[in-house]
Amino acid sequence: MKCPVCLFQDTKVVDSRVAVNGFSIRRRRECLKCGFRFSTYEEIELLDLMIIKRDGRKEAYNKEKLVSGLKRSLEKRLVNEETFKKLVNAIERDLQALKNSEVLSSQIGKIIMKELKKVDKVAFIRFASVYESFEDLQVFQEKLNKLLKNKKK
Ligand SMILES: [Zn+2]
Structure with missing residues (x-):
């Protein structure tokens, strides 16, 4: 997944967690280039x-x-x-x-x-x-x- 800030092609998942409702996974990601951290909730991006x-x-x-x-x-x-x-x-x-x-x-x-x-x-x-x-x-x-x-x- 691309970094939403610097658009670098590669981000690593630093944490994965099944949501309370059990239907989705929250992934904590970090950009390999600029270090920006963000979360994804299935395809929806969560604003942290x-x-x-x-x-x-x-x-x-x-x-x-x-x-x-x-x-x-x-x-x-x-x-x-x-x-x-x-x-x-x-x-x-x-x-x-x-x-x-x-x-x-x-x-x-x-x-x-x-x-x-x-x-x-x-x-x-x-x-x-x-x-x-x-x-x-x-x-x-x-x-x-x-x-x-x-x-x-
Ligand atoms: Zn970045």
């Missing part, structure tokens, strides 16, 4: 990330949380399963591209907004309003105005 929340607490990255948050934003929007999967993958790809084992929750929020905006503007506004309203109302208002202006064109 710690999220630093606003109050400084750390929490392991949880894909299900991301998925449920996105679903909430996309409620009653016409986005098919394939587009949704691509959205999730794009967000994870961007997260991994940061090449950090620890990521600020605000960075994740920005990545989610960037990708969500490409898929559905309404969902983007929903997410942004929940996510940003507490941080900076004015910035959010400006973004909203910008979006509305673009619509009129």
